[in-house]
Amino acid sequence: MNIKRRLTLKFVLQLAIAGMVVLLIAGFTIFWMLQRFVEISVTRDFASVGLERVVESSVLGKEGIRFAPSLLEQVKDHDGWLQSLDEKGHVENAYNTPQDVPTQYGPGELVAYWTGATPFPYQLALLVQEKDGRLYTLVYGAPNRLDPLLKQVSNGTGAADDKSLVIPDALAEELKTAHAFVQLLDSSGVELNAYNKPKEVPSQYSVQELALRTLYNDRYGYRIKTSYDEQTGRTWLVGEPNTRGNLGTKPWMPEEVTVFIRGSAVMLGVLLILFVLLSLWQAHRFGAPMLHMLVWLDSIGNAVYQEPVDRKGFHRSRTPTGKWRRRYRIFAEVMVSIEKLSTALQRDLATREQSESLREEWIVGITHDLKTPLSSITGYAHLLAEPAYDWSQEEARKFSATMLDKSAHMDALINDLAMTYRLKTGILPPVTMEVELNAWLEQMLIQAGADPAYGMQRIVFHAAQTDVWATLYTPWLERVVNNLTANSLLHNQPDTILTVSLWGSEDGSKIMIQFADNGNGMDEVTLNRLFERYYRGTDTASTSNGSGLGMAISKGLIEAMGGRIAVETQLGEGTIIRLIWQ
Known part of the structure; x- marks a missing residue:
């Protein structure tokens, strides 16, 4: 497999793995947010949402029915209690049940408490559901403080005039204990009088606002009950905080939005860290070998043909045994090509140096070869030109023949030298x-x-x-x-x-x-x-x-x-x- 296919396969595989990790992180984040949304729903309305979760998480063992501890904590946080009944109305299992709650119910008794036909100090929620071949009957109860308070106030216990609202001491103590408040509204929804009202509770209500606050109390932090007097057109309003912990404070941002922002921020943070780690890994995996090859090529440009080594004198691309290191293995073909190039350039350099040495030696030799016949020619010419001697015609011809032979020798040497350079330029x-x-x-x-x-x-x-x-x-x-x-x-x-x-x-x-x-x-x-x-x-x-x-x-x-x-x-x-x- 060539380097192009190897790199393509590596990058595709890494992108696939990174994509899978991103999907896993996104899936985990969405799962966490959904769980939190369910928990918020359970916290706001345990009577309708929480009971189903209790049944789903219940386990039937030898000792009876066991419920999830986290859901039982939700029951306790709402000041509620929980009972599991058999088909005859006997309580099989109970949690946080007060002393005044029955341990056995008749068929009509439970329905009377549930519908409100018989006075009962708790609001009840029932859930009958089959699971694993068994019919579950769960009873959830929570203190019913608002209905008794509203009944006392609207029946005349709380006297009102245009200037003040008179609350008996016993009722006032009960309102303070429950952190409850009372408002008296006129026919247009404007407050006439109030008792123990928090600052964040409005003094005037429109038709829509009063309806929304009654139905969606979790948005406003207070549960309210109202009673309308047809004769006077006035409305009595009794309210209490949703939970005792926040005492009715309205959150500045809905919990769902907070969960979404928190989950998104954590997911983006994790993805950013993953991206940084992936970038560092890519730099280590691919950047280091490429930098090593660039340094090697730069060394070759400076006529240093050996592969760069580390501080210990070992090649960075190979192990002490001579095998390719893992991150250099993918670039093996390139490394081998650079090594061949380095070897070829080193060999060419040695050849050039050798040729230069031979050329200098040849020049010395050819200079000697040219000077020797030239000396002979010069010597014979001086002999012929010397007036002190009277050379015979035969001797002059002999001297001339020698001079011609030496001249031909020199001419052949010069022609050979000229021919080599002409051939080097590619003559035809x-x-x-x-x-x-x-x-x-x-x-x-x-x-x-x-x-x-x-x-x-x-x-x-x-x-x-x-x-x-x-x-x-x-x-x-x-x-x-x-x-x-x-x-x-x-x-x-x-x-x-x-x-x-x-x-x-x-x-x-x-x-x-x-x-x-x-x-x-x-x-x-x-x-x-x-x-x-x-x-x-x-x-x-x-x-x-x-x-x-x-x-x-x-x-x-x-x-x-x-x-x-x-x-x-x-x-x-x-x-x-x-x-x-x-």
Whole structure:
């Protein structure tokens, strides 16, 4: 799997995991808010909501019915009590039940208390529900303080006139104990008189406001009961706090909104922390390797090719055993490519330094080779120009021939140097011509074999079986043939034989000229540097073919004509050089 697919898979997998975590956090937050909403509903109206929760959370064991402790605490907080009845009206289980509450009910007795037909100091709520094959009957009771107080006030116990409201001491004490208050309203809803009224309770009510405060007491913090006098058009109002804890204070924000804001804030905070942690992890997982690679590339730009190491001298990308570290493993291909680039640049630097050294050595050698024949030419010229001597015509011709030979040597050296730079710039053959290689190559080898420096009958030619036609620049090919012939016959033993063979296809698409000798051969170092410029120097005792540039020029000329050179050699057994066009 390549790096593109690995990175794509990694990022998709991470996004999927992050999305799942976000969904889990959101789901947990929504679940918590729903639970809180239910708890708020139970707190506000335990009689209708709480009883169902009691049945749902109840567990039937050997000792009877057991209820959830949290719900029982809600019963206690509302000053309520709870009873569980069997089918005959007997109390099976009870919680926080006062002494004045019966422990057994007749069929009509419970209904009379529930409907209010029989006076009872508690407001009752009944729930009959089947669970696990059993019929539950739960009775929830809470103190009924408002109805008795309203009855006393409206029946004349609280006397009222236009200026004051007279409350008996016993009733006043009862109102203060219950933190209750009394208001007397006129026909338009304006307060005439009040007793023990808190500051937050209004002094005037509209029809809508009084109805809303009666139905939705949890919004306003007080439960109220009213009694309307048809004769006077006045309304008696008795109220008490919803719970004893807040004493009727109205919250500045609904509890549901508070829960929603709190849950949303916690969820956003957790998501922010998760995002920060994920960013830090991503920076550690992907940022550190990328920074390491950038530092490495910057080092390469400064000619430092080794991979950066940590304080202990170990590579950051690998373990002490040489394996990739986990966070670097995904970038293994890039790291390997940088390593290859570093190695190649380091090798090229070494090659350039070596070539520079060889070039300097060659310049020293070629300078010596040029100065030596130049010294000979200068010496003979001084001899000829010296008036003290009277040279014969034969001696003058001898001096001139030597000078011409040395001049030709110098000219060959200069031409070779110029040719190497021309080949380096990528020159093309000036004018190509079609030639039949069997006859042309045989003629060139006859001319080369006539050189006295080579000896007699040391070149053997094997022509192709059919005519071989090729389009080439023959002066360049002639120079290559002379260079290869000189290398084989001058740098081996005097009895070395050079065998030249020609092969070619009828259409001229494939041609091969092979130069094979049975001489000394070459070692691996010489073979690897055979076509390098400046590899060898020479002296004035050698011919122009010994300039050290012959093989480099031959390779360049063959490649310029569309061919290539292949070399096979073995030390002590000879060398085979093939010129190939295909």
